[in-house]
């Protein structure tokens with residue numbers, strides 16, 4: 001008997017991870033040095049700061065800045081090109097869209113040390129103002145032999161619809177339906193995802209963790225054209 005069934009995959013999200021085996025020896029070490037200097041220079045000073053993100057009582061606090069513009073170095077230039085290329089790969093793989101326009105980027109570097117009690121993970125959050133996020137891990141803080149994701153500094157993505165598992169088994173290997181999805185990052189790994197997806201990271205037992213999260217906006221002729229009210233009113237005469 002002829003069947004008349006149509007099944008569509010709807011509202012999926014995609015997370016891409018990539019490694020860079022072709023990088024020159026010493027690249028990650030040089031980038032790490034620059035990123036640590038940047039993270040230290042952008043800690044919240046005693047007394048606060050008008051660019052402070054978060055309270056200075058937690059390790060999540062830092063000053064809003066842009067590492068990719070503040071640190072002028074050939075290594076940073078190469079890193080910007082790596083992110084640019086990877087984001088375009090994501091758009092091509094997920095949306096079959098070969099982006100040829102600009103991508104706007106900024107990064108607040110993120111450095112956590114166990115010695116200062118900063119290895120307790122990061123609360124769940126989104127980057128809803130950014131189209132895409134590309135996070136490059138230079139050091140993950142994972143202790144060798146640790147096999148519990150809750151202690152590996154895992155990056156966890158949450159189902160934005162918060163549905164979680166169904167009462168029947170999911171045997172479709174192409175479909176993730178758990179409430180969260182774990183990635184245990186490795187040094188040299190870049191993870192790309194859309195900024196609206198809720199995510200956090202878990203405790204790590206190693207000495208330190210250093211990553212460079214890059215917020216990316218994909219500029220197209222359909223991007224919003226926002227202007228300050230003062231400028232709009234000035235233009236209105």
Ligand SMILES: [Fe+2]
Pocket residue numbers: 125126127199213
């Ligand atoms: Fe994040």
